[in-house]
Amino acid sequence: MRQLRVNLTLMDDDSTPSEASAPLRLEQRGRASELLPVVLLNTLLNIVTLSIYRFWGKTKIRQYLWRQTHFMAEPLEYTGTGGELFKGFLVVFFLILLPLAIVGNVANIYLDPENPASLFFPVILYMTIGFLIGFAIYRARRYRLSRTVWRGIRGGMRGSASQYALRSLLFWVSNAITLGWTYPWMQFTLFKRLMTETTFGNRSFQFDGSLKPLYGAFAKFWFGSLFGMLAVALLIWGITFADTAVSTRPDFPFSIAQIAFLLAPLILWIGMAWYKAREINLLASGTTFEGLSFRMDATAWNLVSLIFVNGLITILTLGFGRPFAQLRVFRYVCDRLSITGEVDVAAIQQSSTAVPSMGEGLADAFDLGAV
Amino acid sequence: MREVFGDFNDGRSAAAHQVAVRLDTNGLNITSEGAGVLQHWPYADLRAIDPPHADAPLRLTSRANPDARLRLGDPAFVEELRRKAPHLFLRGLAQPNVRRNAGIIILTLLVLGLALWQGVPRLSAPLARLIPMQWEQEFGLAFRDRLLAGARTCQSVAGTAALSQLSERLTASLARPPPLTVVVADRATVNAFALPGGHIVILQGLLDKAQSADEVAAVLAHEIGHVRHRHPTQMAIRVAGIGLFADLLTGDGSALAELAGQVGGMLLLLSYSREMERQADAYGRDLLQKAGLSTAALARFFAHLAAEAPTAGGGKLLGYLSSHPPLEERIAVADKDEAGEPALDAAAWQALQNICD
Known part of the structure; x- marks a missing residue:
């Protein structure tokens, strides 16, 4: 079973023959049947410990998901610990969440509704929370990458979480003002920021995408959904006025309002999935790492089925089955990502930047992130 | 003592090295032809990356060089290693870190229980007077x-x-x-x-x-x-x-x-x-x-x-x-x-x- 290879010395920095032939792809070899005992034990221990075990349980799941993810036929490794997540949670709970909740409640009780401050207070509170969410996303990514190891080399984030959070917050405000028209710009800018600050060892990812096709897709989605909703409105108007006999018949199963309430979000949802699939593909193809370029093959249909089935899994298992949904996300990305080009992995050195000592308490608190 | 091949990452670069591994009296001797002895990992310092599994290669690191990785695929050799470094193969509560985590969780539950049972009712009256x-x-x-x-x-x-x-x-x-x-x-x-x-x-x-x-x-x-x-x-x-x-x-x-x-x-x-x-x-x-x-x-x-x-x-x-x-x-x-x-x-x-x- 042992393969006999040419022995190489450390002086020789060239790729080994086996590396040249290793497939340039991410593979997820995890199986739900293997995950099941881990999930069952986690569930049991969560119940017994009034859910304090969750930090350690989450770590177990990540270890499994990472271990089963292979790049060039070698597994990733998750080196985080439950203790780090627990510490991160405690710090965030007592330093951020608790003061925020106290300030929010006290203001709620004692602010006179006629006082102009009572108008601004919720705005400030929501802005703070909005900022914290962006901050949490960045910090969680930094923690996870710093605990992700391939061939002994760590990943990381080399930027600033507050810079990211500030931009994210401003973009969300402008999204609301422009009826969503800054959304593609936001996704483009924030993704570019995240990717170019993502490191593996001493190398960074690069991003050189273009914003124009993203706006093309967004315009189709925006106007398409608008026309779709107008069509629904017209249809309903037609049924109501042209043929009152149909809608008022006692055996007609749905009211007009019910149909409208079901159809409108459905149109928006499908349109959004269509746009999101294009966005994912465009952003992925703008990304490079050393000599590697990436391509994603997301479609509206496979995205909808991923999200829909994952939602079902999570709801039907009262949240305990979430790891299976996470496995499906890993599989989705691994199966649909193709990587081309050549990379001299031997030239990638360990980074000397500091790694965070605590886990992603904020992301845990806001329930962010799939994993 | 028998020698086997292993895959080695030195923790400094992502290069993969094929190395020869030998068990000596107090540790793993990792050598590379031409470069001589690369590392010597004492048994007590060894740590398993994943829980050892019969069907998967054993992945190891050393406390002295925690970024380095060694992968061993030979089951007979792994069996020999088990006798020298049994702590790698402990399971469940036998592992010291699992016992420590269990301790942390139990302590947290006790502190929370005490705070709920005694802290909240006792503090509510003085707090109300404030x-x-x-x-x-x-x-x-x-x-x-x-x-x-x-x-x-x-x-x-x-x-x-x-x-x-x-x-x-x-x-x-x-x-x-x-x-x-x-x-x-x-x-x-x-x-x-x-x-x-x-x-x-x-x-x-x-x-x-x-x-x-x-x-x-x-x-x-x-x-x-x-x-x-x-x-x-x-x-x-x-x-x-x-x-x-x-x-x-x-x-x-x-x-x-x-x-x-x-x-x-x-x-x-x-x-x-x-x-x-x-x-x-x-x-x-x-x-x-x-x-x-x-x-x-x-x-x-x-x-x-x-x-x-x-x-x-x-x-x-x-x-x-x-x-x-x-x-x-x-x-x-x-x-x-x-x-x-x-x-x-x-x-x-x-x-x-x-x-x-």
Whole structure:
């Protein structure tokens, strides 16, 4: 079973023959049947410990998901610990969440509704929370990458979480003002920021995408959904006025309002999935790492089925089955990502930047992130 | 000693090296042809990356060089290593770090339990005293308005006079009577409650069901007891405290854990409140005695309520779950009590009962 290879010395920095032939792809070899005992034990221990075990349980799941993810036929490794997540949670709970909740409640009780401050207070509170969410996303990514190891080399984030959070917050405000028209710009800018600050060892990812096709897709989605909703409105108007006999018949199963309430979000949802699939593909193809370029093959249909089935899994298992949904996300990305080009992995050195000592308490608190 | 090939990453670069690995007396000797001895990893320093599995290669690192990785695929060699470094193959609670984590979790649960069982109830009274009375009164008023949304507060002239006569008579013996705002609300439910800041609400339904002014006086004395002990404010603090710990426990939002947290919190609150009811009963009886009124009336009131609707107050389980002490207990306490003068004369009692007209 042992393969006999040419022995190489450390002086020789060239790729080994086996590396040249290793497939340039991410593979997820995890199986739900293997995950099941881990999930069952986690569930049991969560119940017994009034859910304090969750930090350690989450770590177990990540270890499994990472271990089963292979790049060039070698597994990733998750080196985080439950203790780090627990510490991160405690710090965030007592330093951020608790003061925020106290300030929010006290203001709620004692602010006179006629006082102009009572108008601004919720705005400030929501802005703070909005900022914290962006901050949490960045910090969680930094923690996870710093605990992700391939061939002994760590990943990381080399930027600033507050810079990211500030931009994210401003973009969300402008999204609301422009009826969503800054959304593609936001996704483009924030993704570019995240990717170019993502490191593996001493190398960074690069991003050189273009914003124009993203706006093309967004315009189709925006106007398409608008026309779709107008069509629904017209249809309903037609049924109501042209043929009152149909809608008022006692055996007609749905009211007009019910149909409208079901159809409108459905149109928006499908349109959004269509746009999101294009966005994912465009952003992925703008990304490079050393000599590697990436391509994603997301479609509206496979995205909808991923999200829909994952939602079902999570709801039907009262949240305990979430790891299976996470496995499906890993599989989705691994199966649909193709990587081309050549990379001299031997030239990638360990980074000397500091790694965070605590886990992603904020992301845990806001329930962010799939994993 | 036999030598096998292994895949090695030195922790400095992502290059893969094929190395020769040999077990010597005190560690793993990792050598590369041409470069000589690369590393020597003592057995005690070895750490397994993944739990060892028969079908998968063993992945190792060393405490001295935690970024380096060594992968060994030869099962016979791994078996030899098991004899030299058995700690790599420990499972479950046999592993020191698993035992330490279990310790952390148990300690956390103990600290939380102690805080809920002793900390919250003990701290709520001193914390309640820290809150300025004026804040409490404003909050109580806002709370009362929300609670009585839609219900009229009754203010017939004679009825209001009778009500203040009753509460003045009860508090006459007190050197520093607590600030009281007693109102009757036009609701058919048989109930009365005290809110933060000395706001007491009696519902019209209670006046209808009461057979004499003595019974209303007893209920009022009981509610004044709550006000005196600042129970409503303590209760608000306890609810907030329990909510805090419930959040701490169930931050991750699994529905079942959240539900368990809520049910547990509710049961805890009920047991707190039974203790408060006993305090209010005792204080109320004291007030009645000092005012020269009947101390048996409260139990009498509950007894005839129970007789009217036997399922509502009687059963053991219901008695345990409800916020008030079991009726039998109250009657037993009241048995020793005597009758006193009537709380109001017939005309004033009539006026109080008709306060909503």
